[in-house]
Amino acid sequence: MQTLLKQIKTLHPISKEAEKALLEICNEVKFHKGTDVQAIGHTCKTIYFVKEGCVRIYYYKEDIDITESFEFENAFVARAESLFTGKPSRKAIQAIEDSSLIAIDSNKLFKLFESHHDLETLFRKIIEASYVSTVNRIESLQFNTAEERYFNLIKDHSNILKRVPLKFIASYLGITPVSLSRIRAIK
Template identity: 40%
Template sequence: MKVNIDINQIVETISDSYSPLTAACKADLAKGLKVLDFDRSAILVREGQYADKSYFIVKGCARAYYLKDGKDITDWFAFENDFITAINSFFLNVPSPHFIEILEPGILLELSKDKVEQLSDKYHDFERLAKVVVTKTLLQLQQRVVSIQFETALQKYENLLKIRPDITQRIPLTHIASYLGITLETLSRIRNPKNGI
């Protein structure tokens, strides 16, 4: 899938969506971004790999997942205008405990850890943007922990649909059930209550 995209326009979107960047910072950021395009699903990061890249999703979606006793457990979804990275590996320089998989054809922008550090050292506004991205991620993770601990299966599913109404059209139900911490059978019952509980 070869596409022409306007990196400067996408940098504007990042600036508008997360935290305002100066013109000089935007120009520098645009130079440091690498465009990746996928015409099918692909693995971006593998378990055990050192991950020194972060990704901004222009088009498409991705997930982070663990393998536990041969079973794959979805931990995170990212969609258009989201950042995704192997957080532990990126920030702590340790092997990634999980995989990151592209789930549908799409376009991502790749930014290396070196470039993130360079931009953060050079521009206060980029440093602020990086903090906003990390804070947003932490808040989403906190929300997920609360959901897993205190909500019923139905509440978890309904809240996920409020945030992402199109998720069942884009993500396989097995991954959604895994993310919600419920079985596929339970998810099917919730989605089709007339089929009997």
């Protein structure tokens, strides 16, 4: 759990009591490469912190597997559209590598917000940061070419090519694996 606490410290330091209360609703879970952490149709009631490994959120659009996002070490993962609305998710979370995640029970967490103001502030900031990164992603999808998006991705995540299959990267960029191959062949 030390990695989680260390990461929290960089975002919004919390009191010892809040730390203790938080740890009580956390537990570590491990998943093998390729297995679903949470399945499609499940209502998201857990926020995960990636301690080791990496995961993706994916869904099916007309039988085609589409990767919505990747998360690596020290990132938080949840299916926002389910977690914040209480509706079942059409999306799943899957381990891309053998991964260790810290699972935080979201209902218990929201309860803790009432007694630990600093915990709510911490998670508000986490949500704000996620929000900013989705806004930036929209900008990229809206008017960058697939080629620009690909080269930006490997610039920001230099080791992603070693860790994530190209087929996942292709749908993440909004293109087919064939199209990605063409882009990669250029340079």
